[in-house]
Amino acid sequence: MQTFSVEVPTEAGRERVWELLARTETWADWGLFDESALEQPGVSEPEGVGAVRRFRTGKRITRERGLGEYIKLNEVVSAGRH
Numbered sequence: 001m002q003t004f005s006v007e008v009p010t011e012a013g014r015e016r017v018w019e020l021l022a023r024t025e026t027w028a029d030w031g032l033f034d035e036s037a038l039e040q041p042g043v044s045e046p047e048g049v050g051a052v053r054r055f056r057t058g059k060r061i062t063r064e065r066g067l068g069e070y071i072k073l074n075e076v077v078s079a080g081r082h
Contacts, residue, residue: 024053033057042066 008030010017020026024047027036035056042048051066 022047024051027055039063 020030024036024038027033033055037054038046038051039054040052042051047066049066053064053066055062
């Protein structure tokens with residue numbers, strides 16, 4: 001499985017950060033992608049289970065399907081911090 005990590009210093013509050021993380025189309029604004037889009041909405045929520053996300057970096061295009069619920073923001077914020 002391929003993984004990546006992005007760190008961006010911000011003065012934004014947790015709610016604003018989570019709002020950006022939960023919307024695929026914003027990922028190209030702050031992440032490693034040239035383009036990011038939601039190709040297919042999820043079953044019960046657009047960004048939820050079953051959603052298909054498309055990411056482009058240069059000529060490389062990848063897609064991912066949402067297989068589970070997003071974890072809570074406080075778990076994201078504390079993950080990877082030692």
